[in-house]
Amino acid sequence: xxxxxxxxxxxxxxxxxxxxxxxxxxxxxxxxxxxxxxxxxxxxxxxxxxxxxxxxxxxxxxxxxxxxxxxxxxxxxxxxxxxxxxxxxxx
Numbered sequence: 001x002x003x004x005x006x007x008x009x010x011x012x013x014x015x016x017x018x019x020x021x022x023x024x025x026x027x028x029x030x031x032x033x034x035x036x037x038x039x040x041x042x043x044x045x046x047x048x049x050x051x052x053x054x055x056x057x058x059x060x061x062x063x064x065x066x067x068x069x070x071x072x073x074x075x076x077x078x079x080x081x082x083x084x085x086x087x088x089x090x091x
Contacts, residue, residue: 027049031042 027042027045030045
């Protein structure tokens with residue numbers, strides 16, 4: 001059974017467009033609501049978004065490195081267990 005990748009591509013593009021529109025709407029609403037009260041500028045909002053995503057990028061990278069270390073450890077432990085089981089069975 002094969003899957004038509006164009007369906008996934010179209011769904012992905014629709015999702016990306018929805019996220020883009022939602023982000024733009026949020027940005028407009030945030031700017032309209034906060035700027036008059038605080039003097040926040042669009043640049044301040046952009047900087048805050050950049051800092052948020054930079055932080056999450058670092059967090060995701062740390063999770064990736066942790067997952068890789070766990071997989072290496074599990075693979076090594078599995079190989080050791082299989083070796084011990086083989087030795088036990090041979091004895």
